Amino acid sequence: MSQNNTLSSMPATIILQCISCGNTYPIDEIRYLCDCGDLLDVWHDLELLRSQINRGLFDGRLSGAPGPRVAPTANSGVWRYREIILPTTVNNIVSRPEGNTPIYEHNSLSQWVGSQNFFLKHEGENPTGSFKDRGMTVGVTQAGIMGAKAVACASTGNTSASLAAYAARAGIPAFIFIPSGKIAAGKLAQALAYGAHTLQVQGDFDDAMRLVRQVCNQMGIYLLNSLNPFRLEGQKSIVFEILQGFGWQSPDWIVLPAGNLGNTAAFGKALYEAQQLGLVNRIPRIAAVQAEGASPFYQSYQTDFAEHKTMKADTVATAIRIGNPVSYKRAIRTLEWTDGVVATVTDDEIMNAKAIVDRAGIGCEPASAASVAGTRKLIAEGVIKPEETVIGILTGNLLKDPAATVDYHTGAWSSAQFANPSVQLEPDIAAVRKVIEKRL
Ligand SMILES: *Cc1c(COP(=O)(O)O)cnc(C)c1O
Ligand SMILES: [Zn+2]
Numbered sequence: 001m002s003q004n005n006t007l008s009s010m011p012a013t014i015i016l017q018c019i020s021c022g023n024t025y026p027i028d029e030i031r032y033l034c035d036c037g038d039l040l041d042v043w044h045d046l047e048l049l050r051s052q053i054n055r056g057l058f059d060g061r062l063s064g065a066p067g068p069r070v071a072p073t074a075n076s077g078v079w080r081y082r083e084i085i086l087p088t089t090v091n092n093i094v095s096r097p098e099g100n101t102p103i104y105e106h107n108s109l110s111q112w113v114g115s116q117n118f119f120l121k122h123e124g125e126n127p128t129g130s131f132k133d134r135g136m137t138v139g140v141t142q143a144g145i146m147g148a149k150a151v152a153c154a155s156t157g158n159t160s161a162s163l164a165a166y167a168a169r170a171g172i173p174a175f176i177f178i179p180s181g182k183i184a185a186g187k188l189a190q191a192l193a194y195g196a197h198t199l200q201v202q203g204d205f206d207d208a209m210r211l212v213r214q215v216c217n218q219m220g221i222y223l224l225n226s227l228n229p230f231r232l233e234g235q236k237s238i239v240f241e242i243l244q245g246f247g248w249q250s251p252d253w254i255v256l257p258a259g260n261l262g263n264t265a266a267f268g269k270a271l272y273e274a275q276q277l278g279l280v281n282r283i284p285r286i287a288a289v290q291a292e293g294a295s296p297f298y299q300s301y302q303t304d305f306a307e308h309k310t311m312k313a314d315t316v317a318t319a320i321r322i323g324n325p326v327s328y329k330r331a332i333r334t335l336e337w338t339d340g341v342v343a344t345v346t347d348d349e350i351m352n353a354k355a356i357v358d359r360a361g362i363g364c365e366p367a368s369a370a371s372v373a374g375t376r377k378l379i380a381e382g383v384i385k386p387e388e389t390v391i392g393i394l395t396g397n398l399l400k401d402p403a404a405t406v407d408y409h410t411g412a413w414s415s416a417q418f419a420n421p422s423v424q425l426e427p428d429i430a431a432v433r434k435v436i437e438k439r440l
Contacts, residue, residue, distance in 0.1 A: 013048065014087070016040045016229065019329050030146055032227045039329060041269070042229045044084055046276050053083050055248050055279055058240070072097050078134050078237040084273060085233045086138050094140045094170045096127035099237055103245060103391070106360040113376040117389040119251075120357070120372070121242060124364055124397035128190060130319075131238060131263065131395050132162035135231030140166040142230040148172060148222035152215060154208035155225075156318055157187030158396055163224055164194035175221065177201055177208040184318055184365070184401035206324070226262035226326050235263055236270035242391055243280055250284045252388035255378070257370035257395055258288035258297060258342070259320030261331035268334025284391075286340035287384070288331065289374030291315035291350060291367075294322055297331060301342040305332055316347045316404055319367035319396055341383060345373040348415045351408050355418035358405070363398030371395075 016025040018034035019041055025031060027042065034040055061073075061080045072079045073090055077099020082088070103121050110118040123131035140163070143151050152175040153163050160176040160183075167174035174196040178188070180203075191198050201208045209225070216223040224231065243250060258264050264286065271283040290298045294313035303309075313323035325331070334340055345353075353376065354369035371392035378384040398405065409419050425431045 013045045015043055017043045019333070028146070030222065032223055032225075032229075039227070039327070040229050041330070042086075042233050044273070046273065049084060050277055053277060053279075055244075058244055058279075062244075072137075075100075076137065077101065077241050078137050078234050081237050081240045084240075084277070085237060086141065086230065088141065088145065092141055092145055093137070094144060094166055095137050096133060096165070096169070098126050098133040098137050099241060101125045101238075101241070103242075104360075104362050106362065109356055109360045109362075109372070112356050113372060113390075114379040114386055115375065115384070115390055116387050117251075118375065118392065119390070120362060120392045120394050121238065122362065122364070122394045123238060124368060124394050124400070128158075128162045128165045129186070129397035129400055130158035130162065130365075131235060131393070132158045132231075133166070134237050135226075135234040135262070135266075136162040136166045136224070138234030139163075139224045139228055139231040140170050140172070143172060143222040143224065144170055146222060150175060150219075150221045151224050152177070152212050152221045153224045154178070154205065154212040156205060156321060157183050158319055158400065159225070160196065160198070161187045161190035161194075164191045164196035167196065168194045173197065175199065175212075175215070177212045179203060179205050179208050185403060186397075186400040205322070226260050232262055232266040232269065232327070232330075235266035236273070238263070238393065239267050239270035240274065240279075243274055248280050250280050250282050251391050252284055253287055253375075253384055253390045254284050254393065255287040255289060255371045255375045255384075255390060256393040257317070257320050257367045257374075258290050258331070259294065259322040259325065259367065261288070261297060261325040261327035263393070263395070264288045264297075264334050265327040265330030268331070268337045268340070272337045283338060286334055286338040287374060287378055288334075288340065288342045289370040290342065290344050291317050291320055291370060292344045292346050294320055295344045296323055297325055297328065298342045298344045300328075301335075315350075317350055317365075317367035317370060318401065319365065320370065341378070343374045343378055343383075345370055345377060349373040349377070351404075351413055352415075352417045354405075355408065355416070355420075357394065358398060359418065359420070362394070364394040365396035365398060365400040366404050368394040368396050 072095035076097035126133040154177040293315040299309040310324040353373035
């Protein structure tokens with residue numbers, strides 16, 4: 001068993017490959033799409049990697065004691081798996097460090113979803129409060145390797161918060177395109193605070209997306225939208241951490257919210273690779289959960305993907321308010337690799353699930369609660385069995401969207417089942433005692 005804890009001196013070869021026609025391109029060429037117009041994946045030489053990595057290599061790195069300085073190779077839950085994400089030298093790495101997120105279990109939560117083995121992995125406890133950091137550490141590292149003079153993305157929030165932070169760490173200017181007036185306060189605050197050039201486009205997300213792609217092509221700026229396959233490589237580490245955390249014994253299910261389908265795509269690829277590399281014998285099934293008002297992938301799934309549906313999206317869960325998901329084809333592949341399923345939940349179900357997660361002392365932003373609402377629904381429908389082990393992914397932090405939470409608890413959300421409004425009272429000890437006695 002190799003105990004080599006340093007960066008591999010002989011990086012495995014990696015290439016860009018088109019998801020449809022199979023054309024390949026070198027990774028040191030800046031391109032986001034194949035000449036045929038379809039998506040690109042980063043592919044590693046799995047044959048070569050099989051002789052270079054194993055469970056013991058990754059387990060050995062868990063004991064890497066944190067020193068006074070951040071060392072991404074020791075402290076990051078992404079770069080722990082670097083051989084199968086982006087083999088590079090340590091000096092190139094831009095890290096906060098990210099990953100190593102906790103897995104929570106809570107009795108009332110398990111009861112509410114109807115599972116005997118329900119766990120939540122909290123990706124909202126990443127440095128900028130969402131799983132996007134796992135992709136961005138890799139994307140911005142790659143931007144630096146390519147000598148990018150600037151980086152850019154269009155985003156409804158968490159991607160811009162994350163890009164702004166990592167670009168600032170790397171000293172690369174960041175340009176962020178957001179649809180005007182449609183971004184949660186916590187996310188916009190981060191983009192501004194981290195010094196990104198923030199352009200509020202008077203239009204919708206698709207307008208912002210079209211402009212950022214044109215600007216990147218015309219001005220030689222490096223595009224870090226989820227088209228960018230290097231980000232998805234970083235997001236695979238969520239799955240590697242889960243598998244390693246469970247002693248390389250796969251849970252039965254991983255349930256996650258699905259918007260642009262980047263994570264759905266990354267999870268499937270990670271599981272495929274983990275199995276090919278012999279890290280696990282068996283892989284979990286994936287359940288991708290969409291909000292009913294933003295469910296183009298679910299609608300397509302209903303036709304067995306004979307039809308590719310898009311829609312005008314609307315949901316309280318802004319992080320998954322996407323009507324034409326970028327990683328559509330990559331996500332179909334995930335369902336094939338993992339015997340996966342797709343479900344939808346309503347905004348009411350999302351907000352009530354969120355309230356349950358929040359009052360368990362865990363907390364998440366609305367989109368994340370789709371995992372919990374979705375698990376509950378899939379158990380009720382008999383798709384997931386109560387005794388099966390389920391890992392739900394909480395994708396973002398409670399503080400990202402304070403307005404949604406306050407609205408829910410203060411009466412603006414008419415079907416709130418678990419509202420916890422504040423009490424108005426006179427500045428008088430008798431009044432205070434009365435309230436407290438009633439509640440104890
Ligand atoms: C980006 C994001 C999602 C959606 O992930 P996709 O990869 O686009 O499907 C879900 N939740 C949160 C909090 C996000 O930031
Ligand atoms: Zn192609």
